[in-house]
Amino acid sequence: MSPTTPWSSWTRAGAQGTRADRLVDRGGVRGGGGAGRAPADYGPRPRLGGLRVPVHFLHGELDTEVPLKVPRECAALIPGAGLTVIEGAGHMSQQDQPERFNTALRAALASMPERAA
Template sequence: MCDPILFVPGLLCTEALYAPQIVAFADRPIMVANHREHDRIEAIAADILKHAPERFSLIGLSMGGYIAMEIMREAPEQVSKLALLDTNARADTPEQTERREFLIKLARERSFEKVPELLFPGFVHERRQDDHDLKQIVVEMASDTGPEAFVRQQTALIHRPDARPRLHEISCPSLVLVGDGDTLTPPELAHEIHSLIPESELAVIEGSGHLSTLEKPDEVTGALRSFLKNT
C-alpha cells in the first residue's frame, strides 16, 4: 500500500488549497493538517505529528512549507518523501513582519474581510488578477479560517526560525516546486532550498503564481504524481 499523504495548507488556506490534488490522489490515504490552533511553528508541527500516521509523504505550500521543514526537524524518520511548494526557508524580514502586523491589526479591528482582498494580488500570477472564481476560493478559505486563527498564523510566521542551516540534514527524496510568477516566494528562494537539500528535485511551473495547486492544478498534480510514484 502507498504511504498516506499529509497536506499542510498555507496561510489563510484550508483543504480547498489542495482540492484538485486530493481528488487526483483519492486512491491513497490522505490527511490535511490543522495549522490553525497555535501561534508558533514549532507547536503547530508538534501538534500535527500527534495526529500523523507513523510514515507519510509530506506536502506543504507556503506556510505549509515552513511547517513541513519544522516537521523534518522534529521527526524526519516519519517522512518518506517531502514536497515543498512555493515556500521560503528564511526567517521573516523586518518588512514582512511590518506587513503582517498591519494585517493582524486589521483582523483585530473587525476589518478581517479586507484581508483576503489585500492578499489576493500577491497570491496569484499577474495574469490571474481578475480571476473571479479563484478569488472566491481565496475569500471562502479566509472565511473558513477566521480572524482568530489568522492572527495566530501570522504570529507564528513572524517568529518562525531560519530553516536553512538544517536543510542539508534532509535525507528523504525531496521536491521543490514554484510558480515562475510567484512574487511572494519567488523562484530564487526555491532555487536556494533546492541547493541546500541534497539530491532534491526542482520543478518550475510556467504561468503560475503563489497558489500553484489551484492556478495550475494539472501541472502540479503531474509533478507530484511523478515524484510520489512507488511510495
C-alpha cells in the same frame, strides 16, 4: 545570503512588500511566538543539509509571494532535492494550473526512491 541569515531577511530579499513580508513584519507566521510561530530570527537554512528524506519543491513561476530564488536555494542546500517550476502558475500553483501541477506532482512522486521495508 548565508545559511545563518534569519528567515525574515531571506524571504524579504526578493519579496519586498509581499504578503509574506507583511506577516513577518507584524509577527504573523514566524514572528511572535505562540502556536505555529517561530522567533523572528528563525532561519532554517543551517538544517536543510541535514534532511535525509526525499524533497521536491513545486513552485509557480509567477509566484509573487515567495520568490523563485527561495526554493532554488533550498533545493541546492538539500542533498538530492529537486525543483519543478510550474509554468504559468503563481503562489497557488495547484489552483492556477491544476493539470500542470498534478503532472509535476506525479512525476516528482514517481522519481522518489522506494521506501525500505
